[in-house]
Amino acid sequence: xxxxxxxxxxxxxxxxxxxxxxxxxxxxxxxxxxxxxxxxxxxxxxxxxxxxxxxxxxxxxxxxxxxxxxxxxxxxxxxxxxxxxxxxxxxxxxxxxxxxxxxxxxxxxxxxxxxxxxxxxxxxxxxxxxxxxxxxxxxxxxxxxxxxxxxxxxxxxxxxxxxxxxxxxxxxxxxxxxxxxxxxxxxxxxxxxxxxxxxxxxxxxxxxxxxxxxxxxxxxxxxxxxxxxxxxxxxxxxxxxxxxxxxxxxxxxxxxxxxxxxxxxxxxxxxxxxxxxxxxxxxxxxxxxxxxxxxxxxxxxxxxxxxxxxxxxxxxxxxxxxxxxxxxxxxxxxxxxxxxxxxxxxxxxxxxxxxxxxxxxxxxxxxxxxxxxxxxxxxxxxxxxxxxxxxxxxxxxxxxxxxxxxxxxxxxxxxxxxxxxxxxxxxxxxxxxxxxxxxxxxxxxxxxxxxxxxxxxxxxxxxxxxxxxxxxxxxxxxxxxxxxxxxxxxxxxxxxxxxxxxxxxxxxxxxxxxxxxxxxxxxxxxxxxxxxxxxxxxxxxxxxxxxxxxxxxxxxxxxxxxxxxxxxxxxxxxxxxxxxxxxxxxxxxxxxxxxxxxxxxxxxxxxx
Amino acid sequence: xxxxxxxxxxxxxxxxxxxxxxxxxxxxxxxxxxxxxxxxxxxxxxxxxxxxxxxxxxxxxxxxxxxxxxxxxxxxxxxxxxxxxxxxxxxxxxxxxxxxxx
Numbered sequence: 001x002x003x004x005x006x007x008x009x010x011x012x013x014x015x016x017x018x019x020x021x022x023x024x025x026x027x028x029x030x031x032x033x034x035x036x037x038x039x040x041x042x043x044x045x046x047x048x049x050x051x052x053x054x055x056x057x058x059x060x061x062x063x064x065x066x067x068x069x070x071x072x073x074x075x076x077x078x079x080x081x082x083x084x085x086x087x088x089x090x091x092x093x094x095x096x097x098x099x100x101x102x103x104x105x106x107x108x109x110x111x112x113x114x115x116x117x118x119x120x121x122x123x124x125x126x127x128x129x130x131x132x133x134x135x136x137x138x139x140x141x142x143x144x145x146x147x148x149x150x151x152x153x154x155x156x157x158x159x160x161x162x163x164x165x166x167x168x169x170x171x172x173x174x175x176x177x178x179x180x181x182x183x184x185x186x187x188x189x190x191x192x193x194x195x196x197x198x199x200x201x202x203x204x205x206x207x208x209x210x211x212x213x214x215x216x217x218x219x220x221x222x223x224x225x226x227x228x229x230x231x232x233x234x235x236x237x238x239x240x241x242x243x244x245x246x247x248x249x250x251x252x253x254x255x256x257x258x259x260x261x262x263x264x265x266x267x268x269x270x271x272x273x274x275x276x277x278x279x280x281x282x283x284x285x286x287x288x289x290x291x292x293x294x295x296x297x298x299x300x301x302x303x304x305x306x307x308x309x310x311x312x313x314x315x316x317x318x319x320x321x322x323x324x325x326x327x328x329x330x331x332x333x334x335x336x337x338x339x340x341x342x343x344x345x346x347x348x349x350x351x352x353x354x355x356x357x358x359x360x361x362x363x364x365x366x367x368x369x370x371x372x373x374x375x376x377x378x379x380x381x382x383x384x385x386x387x388x389x390x391x392x393x394x395x396x397x398x399x400x401x402x403x404x405x406x407x408x409x410x411x412x413x414x415x416x417x418x419x420x421x422x423x424x425x426x427x428x429x430x431x432x433x434x435x436x437x438x439x440x441x442x443x444x445x446x447x448x449x450x451x452x453x454x455x456x457x458x459x460x461x462x463x464x465x466x467x468x469x470x471x472x473x474x475x476x477x478x479x480x481x482x483x484x485x486x487x488x489x490x491x492x493x494x495x496x497x498x499x500x501x502x503x504x505x506x507x508x509x510x511x512x513x514x515x516x517x518x519x520x521x522x523x524x525x526x527x528x529x530x531x532x533x534x535x536x537x538x539x540x541x542x543x544x545x546x547x548x549x550x551x552x553x554x555x556x557x558x559x560x561x562x563x564x565x566x567x568x569x570x571x572x573x574x575x576x577x578x579x580x581x582x583x584x585x586x587x588x589x590x591x592x593x594x595x596x597x598x599x600x601x602x603x604x605x606x607x608x
Numbered sequence: 609x610x611x612x613x614x615x616x617x618x619x620x621x622x623x624x625x626x627x628x629x630x631x632x633x634x635x636x637x638x639x640x641x642x643x644x645x646x647x648x649x650x651x652x653x654x655x656x657x658x659x660x661x662x663x664x665x666x667x668x669x670x671x672x673x674x675x676x677x678x679x680x681x682x683x684x685x686x687x688x689x690x691x692x693x694x695x696x697x698x699x700x701x702x703x704x705x706x707x708x709x710x
Contacts, residue, residue: 083676091643091679094639217669249658250651250655288651291647332680581620584629590705593702595619
């Protein structure tokens with residue numbers, strides 16, 4: 001389609017709200033960057049910010065495109081099973097609070113590389129940790145970019161998916177490379193409230209017009225019920241949509257997909273019956289593995305920890321944490337409501353995949369008010385949800401870009417490549433690194449159109465859960481950990497989880513390509529051209545359990561990582577840092593005893 | 609237990625660190641267990657008591673109501689208890705360390 005024609009067809013309200021969000025974000029970024037002058041202003045700004053602003057900023061960075069759009073889409077597609085995502089995103093924070101946050105804050109470590117070097121006195125381990133920060137960052141960036149592509153393609157119909165990725169990626173990259181990491185707190189705090197407003201207000205208006213949460217949920221007939229307990233306006237579900245009883249009950253499509261495919265492919269009736277019997281136990285296993293990945297993964301996402309302690313006062317920090325949990329929890333009640341009402345009123349989305357499918361339900365649902373006789377209200381509310389979506393992927397992507405650029409510019413360039421560089425050179429390096437990482441992110445984002453946002457985020461969480469969570473947890477609570485043990489566990493667990501996930505992605509991408517072909521000979525030729533995909537497909541069909549364990553590796557990868565840490569540390573026990581008792585005291589003793597200052601003084605005396 | 613000769617010695621003693629870590633870990637694990645019991649029991653209830661969990665409350669099934677709505681206040685309650693207790697624990701530890709120094 002002619003792009004000019006497409007722009008002519010754009011709803012003015014949607015364009016207005018979206019554009020305003022982008023402009024306000026860029027303007028606030030420049031404004032706060034101009035207010036702070038020195039490189040150290042970032043953390044000092046954190047100190048002068050009140051609990052409310054700080055908690056909003058942390059929540060603003062945390063609520064990504066996956067939270068804003070992905071959760072609703074996933075609930076619409078998979079029903080009950082997808083509810084684990086919002087719940088575990090919020091609950092992971094509790095684990096962070098219980099086991100990791102307090103000690104890390106006392107240690108004064110703001111990033112995982114800082115902590116890695118401080119805890120083990122090892123610059124080498126710092127380098128390993130930096131590489132892993134970059135790696136997980138990219139993994140988490142891809143779904144944000146996809147959110148950008150989806151939203152822009154929705155707002156400007158006819159605009160290709162990649163255009164949105166390029167435009168948003170370029171805007172944020174420009175913002176970060178010009179404004180840097182200073183004063184991002186206010187921008188992200190603003191974006192939290194924008195997201196909260198954008199998810200809550202439209203759904204209240206919608207519910208008042210088309211029926212409430214419980215009515216739409218109750219209109220789905222569960223297994224064993226003769227009729228649905230509530231009535232609500234519903235459109236006919238297409239053949240691709242899951243049935244009511246599958247959708248509303250646990251152990252539905254999401255967790256039984258692998259077994260279902262095997263059952264459909266099995267020819268021998270005995271084998272079929274055996275597979276049928278394993279469906280429910282396997283789906284319970286899938287659920288547990290998903291829970292472990294999400295809860296432990298939240299506690300291990302590097303950019304969350306960076307943001308966590310912008311407030312160095314102990315009492316205020318704890319109050320901030322409490323508020324973050326409340327702000328995030330309240331937010332996560334809403335996205336599933338979009339999924340539930342969307343199932344009733346926008347079932348046509350089931351027929352498309354990814355960007356054109358259920359992932360855009362949050363943006364599409366408010367426009368249905370036009371059909372109810374409120375076209376203006378529908379446009380305005382849809383504009384508001386679009387603005388919220390922009391805020392979601394912009395705040396998370398800027399946070400990720402800043403933390404990855406920091407890792408590249410300060411740790412790799414500043415410490416490894418050019419330790420003698422001047423501050424001006426490092427500042428210039430920061431800008432170039434931002435451009436480099438932004439470009440790579442855009443390139444990666446263009447490759448992932450067919451994948452579901454929430455699914456990709458789940459994978460990033462699984463890798464973080466199997467690498468950083470064990471690292472932080474064990475380093476804080478077990479003084480016998482050594483650097484080789486920590487590295488072996490982190491890399492072993494992380495790489496194993498990554499390998500498993502890569503296998504599922506290879507077969508999924510191959511299968512997505514095969515879906516487009518209908519001709520039998522062309523299909524056979526396609527699979528001959530993709531031997532890896534064909535082998536994996538046959539493997540999954542024969543062993544659905546293998547598929548589940550590869551798709552959700554946390555249940556074995558997290559214990560594997562901890563096991564490696566313990567055995568390797570025991571074998572290298574001689575390498576436990578000499579001042580481990582002092583390190584443990586700094587990690588665990590109340591700050592009012594002033595041990596941190598004592599520790600710093602001792603370390604300043606040491607030659608480097 | 610050895611009698612500390614100065615406050616610094618007491619703070620740096622093995623016994624102080626061990627007690628510190630034990631008390632804090634005990635509090636964290638107690639809170640984590642409360643949470644984990646609920647979190648891990650829910651799939652089991654869904655598995656073994658599907659009829660009970662499918663009971664309708666309003667339009668919600670019981671399990672949907674628990675997971676989609678009631679879970680969040682539970683997490684807040686646990687976090688609130690943890691923060692209060694851990695702040696009190698820190699005060700006690702700091703007071704104990706200063707007590708010895710007197």
